[in-house]
Amino acid sequence: MTTPRPTKTSGSQIGLAELGVTKSVLAWLFMLSIVLAVFEGVGLGMLLPVLAYVRTGGLPADGFIGRVMGDALGWLGAWGKNWELAGLLVLTFSIICLRYAVNYVRDVRLVHLRLSITRMLRDKVVRVLVRSDLGYLLSRRSGELQSSLTLETERAGQAASAQVNLITATALVVVYMLLLVLLSPLLTAVTVPILALVALVLRWQSRKSFSLATAVSEQNLRLGDQISEVLGGILRIKMRGQEAKAEELLSTTAERIFRGMFNLERLRLAVEISTHPLMAAAGLLVMLLAVAAAEVSLEVMAVFVFVLVRMAPQVNLFINIWSQRNACMASLQRVRQLVAQAGERRESGGGHRPGPVPVEGVEFRDVWFRYPGAKEDDYALREVNCAIAANSLTAVVGRSGAGKSTLANLLAAYHLPTQGEILLDGHPLETYRLSALRHGMAFVDQQPFFFNDTIRENLNFGVVPPLSDEALEQVLKDSGSWEFVSRLEQGLDTPVGERGSRLSQGQKQRLAIAHALVVKARVLILDEPTSALDKTSERIIAQTIRNLASRLMVIVIAHRLQTVRWSDQILLVEQGRLIAQGNHDSLLASCPQYRELFGKDD
Template sequence: MAEINHLFTNKTSEAYSHLKIKNTTILLLFVLTVLMALFEGAGLGMLLPLLAFVQSGAPQGDGLLHDFMQKVLSWSEIFGKDYELVLLLSATLLVIMVRYFINYLRDARLARLRLDITRRLRKMLLGALLQAGLGYIAESKTGELQAGLTTECERAAESAAAKVAVITSGILIVIYISLLLLLSPLLTLFTIPVLALVGLLLNWQRKKSRNLTYSVSQQNMSLGNQVSETLRGITRIKMRGQQNATGKKLSETIERIFTGMLGLEKLRLLVEISMHPLLALAGLTVIYLAVKIIQVDMVILGVFLFILLRMAPQVNLLVSLWAYYNSCRASLERVTGLIRQAEACEEATGGGLSLSLNNPPEIKTTDVTFKYSGAKDKTYAIEDISCQIAAGSLTAVVGRSGAGKSTLISLLAAHHAPTKGRIEFNGVPLKEYSLSNLRRRIGLVEQNPFLFNSTIRQNLNFGRQTPLDETGLQNALKESGSLDFVERLEQGLETLAGEQGSRLSQGQRQRLAIAHSLAIDARLLILDEPTSALDKTSELIIARTLRRLAGKLTVVVIAHRLETVRRADLILVLDKGRLTAKGDHASLLQTSGIYRELFGD
């Protein structure tokens, strides 16, 4: 296997190392390929003795096939002389049927291998993405990841299966050449230049296809990203009348994929068609040399040509598989590249401590600084943030757009680790808590909360090991201010939320997100601008709910509305990534110009 891998690029070989294809699988495919070739040769080899029997009444020649046909004819003693031809025809048909049965086993094994590789790659990529840091996921393009999990995984599996088939066919061709050497080294020597031309042609095809296959893979990823973006922004596209422009952009990408695939197909056909004259040239050269120059015995010449003819289909198959491997290998490299990237960004699991379920946490930040990956040097999203949030308090984070509010709460929600500084819960650094346990104790309500396309009951219970009973669900709905509207729904808790919660209003989704936080026994509730897009009634319900929950939970909320801010125990004022002021509503109106600008009369 190590020697065979040198036939492929280092990058491609590294990609194949992820698949861990067993040598026994390659051996089994090789054995099936050899058996298929043997039975095909036997089936064809029986035709001449069979015709001789029809003409003379007795099989001609000697060897294994002759002995086999004699054995078949001996069965006529049971069935009668009149059935000799039927027996021979039946035996010939049986050999041909065995050949195609072996062909079926080989192709089924290859299909299983291809589907298994597809399954394995998808599981590996999904697993790596699920374990990757939230920062990596946020910075990745959703459409490209979707294309990687679908189209690209399938093409990658095609490439891997083709490589295995190339190896088995290649080994069989080597065996054929070895047999030719045993029969006549001199004749084989004269056929080597033709075989060398085949090798050069394959190498040329590999080089020519490289750019095309990488282009097709890139365009597949680009199409996935464009489709994802188009579907998410379809309302805006229609409102601006940009359907035709968007369709044109997508069509151009589809055309580039078509052009690349067509180029690969033309290249494959050109190489395959070129094989036939080359192999015919090899056969004719052998005949001329054997008759005119070397004067090889006709029996040896016949066997030599027979092996050469048996080798020809394998050479054609090898060429076809080689072309297919080259047309898809970029997809394998791209998918395994995604796996490596995601694995490199795997989240640390943290320590072994668990956040207490009994009391809400006290939070302390000391000189917390954070910079997003890819940001310019010395460009921090937040810098030197130090504050203390009392257990069970309601804290509002305010500031102009781009002040760093969302970055701060993402750090408190353990989405990222600070670049510098320290965050403590109950006096213990965040890194000493088990990350999975800590996150289960944090409820996060985003500006546009995500709900799964399942029932409200299932959404509320998501993440719980055992579902809440009716009383528990009713309490969570009541405390979050959701009970009234859920009871008004025709199917109540069994109502489907729709894709991303589309069947519910934004205010309803936010209240259900708060209910979910209560259902999972969250000790810290973090809200990202929960009332910015709500009407006055919904805003008031959310604001009162937060004030009511403070004490039971530690609540941190990014706020833009006075109704939420004035109820807070502590208000943090951020500007350009720094904490510029802190206090309550009344004191900040006196001491902070930014706060007065945002919330003053």
């Protein structure tokens, strides 16, 4: 599936409120930045009286700064001139220390904000994915979703926090500009065109870096998808000797990511380094103009140039933040797009009717179903009409792709019919609360999933309170599992491995059936449970299914005679249509398609 490219959006369109950045947080950070900028300005402004003192040997007597310094430090003159200078230097140093203390508090808050945004984005992605419907999840690649939850949300958090950081960095640059204006409007007028040129460079970089960042984001998603496929198919890769091909596949994508990131960094460095000559040009022009204009004093020129020197790192910091924001903006766009799409596909909670106890029967009435995204006439099921009784065994048979699994998925409410309705005890399926409906059902897939935990924990998953050892032993006996579990050295505390890797296929099938009994399911659906089993395991599973049919509604998708032969009802599906139903003997006698499938002993 092709991953949709995020559309370019300006920073103002990325709502900080939806990322958990409240107005109070922004106000607090902005206030810290203003205080930081004020201390920076005052600290630099203190250089004027210091330089004046060095030149004249005393505190300045005129001007606002001179009067303030005279009132604050004049009393030290009684102790000697050196005490006045010492007091002036101590005051200047104290202001500088306060400036860096405020800087520390602000930076800590910004780091906390960045990590909080990343955590919030991950929580939001997890929430919408877990709550979205099965059709949406199956339409997305697992590697893409994993990458969205890890690397993409990390980069998205950096983009969002960079937007906030830009606000605070801008405040510092503005204070520097105000300080320059206060020092000399004439000299400031010389620097404005150069700073405007820097702004134009930043605008060009924004456009260039967005396209590069989008390509990097797409490659990150592709790499996550490829890693998932390679690890999932590693046995097949090794059996076919395709290790070199798998390595080349991953290395090629990693190389593209490297090239994209390198180009982004090279662009950032080019813009950052280009600002140094521009700022140097501003300083040289200031000195030239200061010499030509007699009204500019030596102290003012010196402080003005020093402010420019101090301003250069802040401009570079602004450029770095701007570059980081642009480099990660594509990831933020993509994560927001994923959240929006998955949110639109949120799974319905169903109606308000509680789950039936016990289940009396199920009826399909003129059911048609088409998967989302399929062509208008591409139906997986067409005009299905049938009834399934409680305490019975119903087998759904047919060739591969006939629609057997789709029929079972509809009954488990993984999807809703496109047309028609499914009635459970006479009521449409969608009128039941989805949680209650599914709690009364158990679905045993061809490849049952197990968490990397013990047998006990897997059986008790979702069960409150957990069953005792005695109760677990009974369901293991009912499912035909106790025979092998009792022989394990650790018994119920035996780890099953990742996805049940330490269990055989037959053992996993039996334990999956045991879990259905643990949750007290009233409807048990099995999707080809004996397709990959040996004869012995198949007979055990088939006997277990027949035993359970006396107290549950059991629906089994099957293509093995051992499972089908003893069914109370058999539904034959072909090309999405239910073409025949009955028991084994009646279908053998009346249905050529059934005879073709099961006319010979298995």
